[in-house]
Amino acid sequence: MILIALDDLSQLSGLFGLIAVLVAWFYGAIVLYKYFQTKEKSLFYFFLAIIFTMAPWYPSGLGYVYWLFTREELAYQAYVLLGTLGTPIALLSWLQIYMPALHPKKKELATLLIFCLSVAFYIYLFFFVFFAPGAPVDGVIGIKRSPIDIDYKGFILVFLAISLLVSTITGNEFSIVSLKVKDSPIVRWKGRFLIISFNLFAIGAIGDGFITLTPVTLIIFRILMMISSTTYYIGFILPKWMKKLLSLK
Incomplete structure (x- = not known):
């Protein structure tokens, strides 16, 4: 057993990472509850x-x-799996909301493409984490820059970048289409919140992953992630309290 000490920046990263995750799970729990009430598939995908x-x-x-x-x-293995296994699920789930709404005829093709890419991702991930000679091979998976932070490498990084790009582009299209619905103020407001969410997430993710962090920039980028989760939830659900705040019926 090797006891380790965390420097102040690592502790700050861990604390704000935990808060950001808990914020997302808080909204996720609300959505899951609504799914059990209504049995709407879109709510489960959103969860x-x-x-x-x-x-x-x-x-x-x-x-x-x-x-x-x-x-x-x-x-190391637990760290990598915790940080990567959920990304394909998130992307595929979002596509089950986006494609039927905007491109229903291309849903099966888009889902198949992302599914195949995800399978390749999982094969690559598990091979280099568990089965390759000298596994885990951190040079093609990710190199830890601190006990609780990592710089991903190889196809892991490529897949995460593709996921971010696809979700940002499709999310903005979904939002812009919502903003153009003239006869529904509710849908337009949803579009406003969603466009904020997708773009703040992109800024936060890129900043967090590619910029050398200081305590100030770390806090800023993690707060952007929390705001993104909040506006993502509001934009998709538009809860009653927000409708009242916006004087919407």
Whole structure:
């Protein structure tokens, strides 16, 4: 057993990572409850999308909790799997909302393409984590920059980038189409919240992953993620309290 110490920036990363994950799960729990009430498939897909969109931050948040109790870091394999397994689920779930609404005739093709890409991703992931000579091969998976943060490499990084690009482009299209619905103020407001959500998430994810973080920038990017989860939930559900706030019937 090797006890480790976390520097201030790592602890800050873990704390704000945990808060960001809990915010997403809070909204996810509300959506799941609504799904059990209504049995609407779109709500279940949205539940999966909202909780697994934050998957890359699971290891940071959960790793911090683990460290608080044990003063140890998560095993490398556990860290990588926590941070990557949910991303294909989030992307496929979002497509089950986006494609039927905007491109129903292309739904099966788009789903098949992303599904095949996801299978390739999982094969690559498990091979280099568990089965390749010298596994885990961190050079093609990810190199930890601290006990609770990692820089992904190889096809892992490529897949995460593709997922971010696809979700940002499709999310903006979905939002813009909603903004153009003239006879429904509710739909237009949903579009406003969603366009904020998708773009804040992209900014936060890129900043968090590719910019050298300081305490200030880390807090800013993680707060952007929390706002993104909040506006994602509001934009999709538009709860009663928000309708009242906006004077919508």
